[in-house]
Amino acid sequence: MKRKLEDYDEEDFLNDLDFVRMRKYDPNPNSAPATASTDQFVDQFTRHQRYDEPTASTSGSSSHLSSSSYPDRIQFFVRMISQSNTLVLYCKPEDKVKVIHEKILRVTGIPMMEQRLIYQGRQLQWEHSLAECMIRNDASLHLVGRMRSTEHPRVWHLIDELVSTVYRLFKGERGVYLKSVEAMLVEFLDVTTKKDIHANHLASHLNIFQSLCAPAALVMLYMSPHKCNKDLAEKSIRTFITSCKIGLAKPFYSQCAPVMLEFCNLLSRSAAQDDPLYKLCRSSLGSMVEDLRIGRGSRNPDGFNNRMSMIAVKDIFPFVTELANKLTDGSGINLSSNEVRDFAAFLWPVKAAIKDLPDFKGVIPVPMTYTFSCYDDEIKLLFMILFELMEKMKKCLDKVKAEMAMEEKEDSEWDQYLAILKETRGIAKLYQGAEDMFWSNMKPVDVSLRYLIVRYAKRGETYKWLIGHKNLLDFESRRHLVMLLLPEMKDEDEELHEMLIDRSQLLSESFNYISKAKPENLRGGLFMEFNNEEATGPGVLREWFFLVCQEIFNPQNALFIACPNDRRRFFPNPELRSTCFYVFVASKVDPLHLKYFKFAGRVIALALMHKIQVGIMFDRTFFLQLAGLKISLEDIKDADPYFYSSCKQILEMDPVIVDQDVLGLTFVHEIEELGSMKVVELFANGKNIVVNSRNRKEYVELLIQYRFVTSVAKQVVKFAKGYADIVGDEKIQKLIFKTLESEDHDGMLHGSESIISVEDWKLHTEYNGYEETDPQINWFWKIVEEMTAEQRKVLLFFWTSLKHLPVDGFGGLASKLYIYKSNESTNLLPSTHTCFYRICFPAYPSMAVMRQRLNIITQDHVGCSFGTW
Structure with missing residues (x-):
C-alpha cells in the first residue's frame, strides 16, 4: 500500500535511508582497496553481527545480548564502507560519538581519523552525545571515508551540505533557504557533467552523491506534505536528469544508471506507479541502460566496468514486469508511446544478458527441462509475459480488422501496436517454437498488420523484423516500408543540386552532373532546367527523370540489355560477348561503362526517392543480385x-x-x-x-x-554502389531489395501497367473557371475517351510530365489534377503548368475545334516538353 503524503514523517525517511544500500566509496573505482584493515573486515565479518561490548574480538566471538537486558542502552546499526556488512552496537544515550568510533576501530582496525559517521543526512561530531544527536533505538548510521582522504573534497562538501539542508527543510527549521539546495545541486552538476570530465572522476562524483544518501533525501523531500518542499525536490530531481542527459555523451550518460535506479526504487516504494516523477525517472533509467550489456560476458567502455557492474538483470527485470503487467491489463493498450519505448529499452539488456549465458544454446527449449545457471526465474517469467502479450495483441489486431474501415472508430492506441509487436516477436525468438507461433497468430490478422504499417509506420524506426515474413504484407505496405528507408525529401531551395542540361547532350551532361556530385548534395533535392527553355520546377524534373532513364536503358547505349520477350525489362550487359547461346554488343565498348553503371544506380535511387515512375523494369536476375539472393534456372526464363x-x-x-x-x-x-x-x-x-x-x-x-552473375559482377557492384550512395549505405540498399518482391519494384519504378482510366482521371480532376457541367468540359472528356492508349499517355505527359501513373492510379499522385479556364485566344493550343498538374485552355467554340487542338498536342514529338513550368 502506498503512503499518503500527509502520513510521511521523519520515521518514514529513516526507513527509506535503511532501504538505500550504502556503497563503498573509492575515489578511484579501478584501484585496489585503500587499507588492508578494510579487506580484513570484509573477510572476517558477515552482515548483522552483534557486538555488545567494546572488548569484542575481531574474530567474531561475542556474547549476544538483547537490548531489553540493558534498558539504559541503545541498540543501533552501523552500515560499513563495504555495502554488504553491518555492525550492531550498543551505547548509552549519554555516550559521546567518539565512543562509537572507538568501537569501530577495535572491531575493524579502521583508524578513527579515517572514519566518518552519517546519521539523518548529517555527519556526527565526536563531542556530541548520542542523545544530542537524537540517535534512537534501532537507528541506522553509515560509515564512510573522510573527505580529506579523497581527491574530491569539494564534491563531498557540496553533497553533504545539500543533504543536511534538505533534512533541515523537512524538519521545518527556520532560516533555511530553498534556493540553497538548488544552487548546491547545480554546482555539483556543473563539475560532474562538464565535457572534459574523466571517466573515473565521473564515477567518483556519482558514488559520493549516493554514499551521502542524496537520492533518499530528495525523495523524502518530494514526499513532504508541504508543497514548496515537494516542488523543490521535484525540480531538483528533474534538473539532475536533464543535466546528465544534455551534458554527458552516451557512454558517460549510461554511468548515471545506478543513481537513477535508486531514485526509481525509492519512488516506487513511496509514490504510485503513475506518479509523473517516478515515470520520468523510470524512462530516464531505460534510456541509460538500453544498448548496455549488463549480463555475464558484458564489456563496457574503458573506465566504466566497475560502476556498471552495479546494475544487474535483477535490477532491470522488475521494470519489464511492471510495464508488461500494465500493458496486458484490461481490454485495450494501457501504455503511452513513452512507456512502450521504456518497455523496449528495459527488455534489450535483459535479452542480451540471457543470450550471454554459457548454457544458452541459441534458443531456450520449451518445455524448460533444466534450470539455467543464472536468471532462471526471469527466463520463466519472461516466457509467461510472452504468451500474455501474444494473446493480447491477437485480440487487439482482431479489433483493428473489425473497425479499420470505420475511421470514426479508430482508436488512438493503434499507433503503439507495431512497436509492441516488434518487442513481442523479439522475446519469442528466445524460446523454441515461439516465433513460429507468433507468426501463426499474425496470419489471420495480416490485413490489420498491413493497415497498421501504412498508417503508423514511421521514419527512423526499424522494421527489419517484418522482412523475413513479407508474404504477410501486400504491395502497399511493402512500398511504404521501403519509402521509409529512402532519404526524406527537403524543401529548402538553397540545398537543391542544380542542373542545366542540353537536350541534345542529355545522357552525357546528366552523367557529369550526377556522377561528380557528392551523395549528400543529391539527397538534398534536385533543381532541373533545360538549356534555352523557360520551364523550371518539379514538372521539368519529372520529365528529366523519364527521359534520362530511357537513355540509360536504351540498348543502343550498350549498358543494359532488354529481355527478348518483354522489352520493358532490362539486365546489365556483360563486358564480353557470350558465344554460347546469345550474342550482343559488349558493354566494354564504352571505356566509362562502369562509371555509367554507378551513375545509373544513383539515378534509379533518386527516381524512387522522388516517387517518379520512369517506365523501366528490372529483369528478375538483376533484381535478385541486388537483393543478394541466388539465381535459379526458372529466374532466367525472361532474360534469355x-x-x-x-x-x-x-x-x-x-x-x-x-x-x-x-x-x-x-x-x-x-x-x-x-x-x-x-x-x-x-x-x-x-x-x-x-x-x-x-x-x-x-x-x-x-x-x-x-x-x-560472374560476367556482370563488376557492373552490378557499381550499380549497387551508386544506389547505396543515395539511400545511405550498402546495408540499406540490400534491405530495400529484400523488403520488396520483384513485382513491387516493377510497380514503383515502372508504374501502372493498366490502360489509363478516364473515369479515374475525371474523379481526380478539379476545375477553376469552368463548371463540371460546362460544354467545354463535357467535350474534353468525350475526346479523351476517344483517344488511343498511347494518346492518353502523351496527354498525361503534357499535363503532368508523367507517362506512367503509380500502381494505385491517379489517387497515387501527389495531388489532384486541375483544368483551368484561360482568357487566351481560341486560336491557341492548350498550355500546362506541369508542376501543379494544371492544364489551361480557352472556351473553344465547338467540340471539333477542341478535338483539333488536342490532336496536335497528343502527337508525341509535340507533347514532349510543351508545358510552361
Whole structure:
C-alpha cells in the first residue's frame, strides 16, 4: 500500500535511508582497496553481527545480548564502507560519538581519523552525545571515508551540505533557504557533467552523491506534505536528469544508471506507479541502460566496468514486469508511446544478458527441462509475459480488422501496436517454437498488420523484423516500408543540386552532373532546367527523370540489355560477348561503362526517392543480385529464353543418352574477347571434366552463375554502389531489395501497367473557371475517351510530365489534377503548368475545334516538353 503524503514523517525517511544500500566509496573505482584493515573486515565479518561490548574480538566471538537486558542502552546499526556488512552496537544515550568510533576501530582496525559517521543526512561530531544527536533505538548510521582522504573534497562538501539542508527543510527549521539546495545541486552538476570530465572522476562524483544518501533525501523531500518542499525536490530531481542527459555523451550518460535506479526504487516504494516523477525517472533509467550489456560476458567502455557492474538483470527485470503487467491489463493498450519505448529499452539488456549465458544454446527449449545457471526465474517469467502479450495483441489486431474501415472508430492506441509487436516477436525468438507461433497468430490478422504499417509506420524506426515474413504484407505496405528507408525529401531551395542540361547532350551532361556530385548534395533535392527553355520546377524534373532513364536503358547505349520477350525489362550487359547461346554488343565498348553503371544506380535511387515512375523494369536476375539472393534456372526464363530452354533440355534429357557424351560438353564456357574466342573453365580443370547425368545439374548451375552473375559482377557492384550512395549505405540498399518482391519494384519504378482510366482521371480532376457541367468540359472528356492508349499517355505527359501513373492510379499522385479556364485566344493550343498538374485552355467554340487542338498536342514529338513550368 502506498503512503499518503500527509502520513510521511521523519520515521518514514529513516526507513527509506535503511532501504538505500550504502556503497563503498573509492575515489578511484579501478584501484585496489585503500587499507588492508578494510579487506580484513570484509573477510572476517558477515552482515548483522552483534557486538555488545567494546572488548569484542575481531574474530567474531561475542556474547549476544538483547537490548531489553540493558534498558539504559541503545541498540543501533552501523552500515560499513563495504555495502554488504553491518555492525550492531550498543551505547548509552549519554555516550559521546567518539565512543562509537572507538568501537569501530577495535572491531575493524579502521583508524578513527579515517572514519566518518552519517546519521539523518548529517555527519556526527565526536563531542556530541548520542542523545544530542537524537540517535534512537534501532537507528541506522553509515560509515564512510573522510573527505580529506579523497581527491574530491569539494564534491563531498557540496553533497553533504545539500543533504543536511534538505533534512533541515523537512524538519521545518527556520532560516533555511530553498534556493540553497538548488544552487548546491547545480554546482555539483556543473563539475560532474562538464565535457572534459574523466571517466573515473565521473564515477567518483556519482558514488559520493549516493554514499551521502542524496537520492533518499530528495525523495523524502518530494514526499513532504508541504508543497514548496515537494516542488523543490521535484525540480531538483528533474534538473539532475536533464543535466546528465544534455551534458554527458552516451557512454558517460549510461554511468548515471545506478543513481537513477535508486531514485526509481525509492519512488516506487513511496509514490504510485503513475506518479509523473517516478515515470520520468523510470524512462530516464531505460534510456541509460538500453544498448548496455549488463549480463555475464558484458564489456563496457574503458573506465566504466566497475560502476556498471552495479546494475544487474535483477535490477532491470522488475521494470519489464511492471510495464508488461500494465500493458496486458484490461481490454485495450494501457501504455503511452513513452512507456512502450521504456518497455523496449528495459527488455534489450535483459535479452542480451540471457543470450550471454554459457548454457544458452541459441534458443531456450520449451518445455524448460533444466534450470539455467543464472536468471532462471526471469527466463520463466519472461516466457509467461510472452504468451500474455501474444494473446493480447491477437485480440487487439482482431479489433483493428473489425473497425479499420470505420475511421470514426479508430482508436488512438493503434499507433503503439507495431512497436509492441516488434518487442513481442523479439522475446519469442528466445524460446523454441515461439516465433513460429507468433507468426501463426499474425496470419489471420495480416490485413490489420498491413493497415497498421501504412498508417503508423514511421521514419527512423526499424522494421527489419517484418522482412523475413513479407508474404504477410501486400504491395502497399511493402512500398511504404521501403519509402521509409529512402532519404526524406527537403524543401529548402538553397540545398537543391542544380542542373542545366542540353537536350541534345542529355545522357552525357546528366552523367557529369550526377556522377561528380557528392551523395549528400543529391539527397538534398534536385533543381532541373533545360538549356534555352523557360520551364523550371518539379514538372521539368519529372520529365528529366523519364527521359534520362530511357537513355540509360536504351540498348543502343550498350549498358543494359532488354529481355527478348518483354522489352520493358532490362539486365546489365556483360563486358564480353557470350558465344554460347546469345550474342550482343559488349558493354566494354564504352571505356566509362562502369562509371555509367554507378551513375545509373544513383539515378534509379533518386527516381524512387522522388516517387517518379520512369517506365523501366528490372529483369528478375538483376533484381535478385541486388537483393543478394541466388539465381535459379526458372529466374532466367525472361532474360534469355533460348539459354533457359537449352539448360532445361540438358536437365530433362534421358540419363543414358547424356552418359553417352552425345552433347560433347565439358565444364567450360566460351566468350569472345577482342575478336577472338576464349574458353573459360567453370572450375579448375573443368575442360577435362565431361558433363554426364550425375554432374549435369552442377554444370547448369555453374553456367547460370557465370552467365548471369560472374560476367556482370563488376557492373552490378557499381550499380549497387551508386544506389547505396543515395539511400545511405550498402546495408540499406540490400534491405530495400529484400523488403520488396520483384513485382513491387516493377510497380514503383515502372508504374501502372493498366490502360489509363478516364473515369479515374475525371474523379481526380478539379476545375477553376469552368463548371463540371460546362460544354467545354463535357467535350474534353468525350475526346479523351476517344483517344488511343498511347494518346492518353502523351496527354498525361503534357499535363503532368508523367507517362506512367503509380500502381494505385491517379489517387497515387501527389495531388489532384486541375483544368483551368484561360482568357487566351481560341486560336491557341492548350498550355500546362506541369508542376501543379494544371492544364489551361480557352472556351473553344465547338467540340471539333477542341478535338483539333488536342490532336496536335497528343502527337508525341509535340507533347514532349510543351508545358510552361
